[in-house]
Amino acid sequence: MMMTPxxxxxFAIGFxxxxxxxxxAADVIAVEPFEAEAGWIVRVALSARCRGRIHDRVRHRTSDTSCGLCGIAGLEQLRRPVTKVPPRPDTPVAAIFAALAALRDHQPLNAATGAxxxxxxxxxxxxxxxxxEDVGRHNALDKLVGALAMESRPLxxxxxxxxxxSFEMIDKALVAGVGMLxxxxxxTSLAIDQARAHGLTLLALARGDAILVANDPHGVFSEDLVAKEGLEPPTPGL
Structure with missing residues (x-):
């Protein structure tokens, strides 16, 4: 995995x-990272009931930062089970803008590298x-998914x-069990299809003054609500 060590x-648990x-997370019995000459090696021990899955999910080459699906054996492996139904989000638009404004303070590595x-x-x-944080977007999300699974706090x-x-970002959010990404x-179009298929609320192009509603299965961000919050409604067809 080409990633930030x-x-x-x-990361290992999220992955x-x-x-x-x-x-x-309880299925991951042990995680043992150690530094080698050319990088890091992470040894992971899984519970006995999960070990057979490794052979079914083998990757045929090293994954990298460009795509969370690199190296899978075939497109049929895109159809992975989703066992959690995303809950209805109960989040005002103002909260999203607040998180966007605060995010930079939680990116020390990006502040140092810009990358x-x-x-x-x-x-x-x-x-x-x-x-x-990570140089790869899907690696950063795997780290977050793993950390959330390790803790007992509410979602x-x-x-x-x-x-x-992209598709794998939607898939990882579904595994995390959250209601909105x-x-x-x-x-991407495949990401929107995946969000629609599983009922995940998806907001994109989030900026300090506008957000594109890509999928809103519960009607939380309907035009009436957006207007009430003082925002411009999304352009139809985008």
Whole structure:
């Protein structure tokens, strides 16, 4: 995995979950990162009932930062089970803008390099309760998913990512069990299809003064609500 070698334990657990190699954090018995000459090696021990999945989910080459699906054996592996139904989000628009405004303070690595993505968990007031960084957008989200699974706190109101919203980002948010994913860049058509298929609220192109509603299965961000919050409604067809 070409990634930023930090927060390797939450990354390993998140990766096991989003790859469907484990069902819960308890299925990961041990995570042992250690530094080697050319990088880092992370050894992961899974529960006996999950070990057989490794052979079913083998990747045929090393994954990298460009796509969370690199190296899968075939397109049929896109159809992975989603066991959690996303809840209806209960988040005012003002909370999303508050999280966007606060996100930079939770990106120390990006402040130093200008070259990393972040994934953040936010509450209903827009407070960022956890954030992780990585050079790869999907790696950052795996770190966050793993950290959330390791803790006993309630699920966040929404996840906020500093990247485009591609298929694997939707898939990882579904594994996390959150009701809404917000991204600062555009969604792909496959990502929108995945969000619609599983009822995930998806907001894109999030800026300080506008947000594009890509999927709103519960009608939370209807034109009436958007108007009430003082925003311009999204352009039809985008």
């Amino acid at each position: 930090a927060d390797l334990a939450p 096991m979950l989003t790859e469907r190699l484990a069902d819960t 990393t993505h972040a994934a953040a968990a936010c509450d209903t007031d827009g407070r960022i309760v956890a954030a992780y 966040p109101a929404f996840l906020l990512v500093t990247s485009r919203l 917000v991204g600062v860049s555009a969604p």
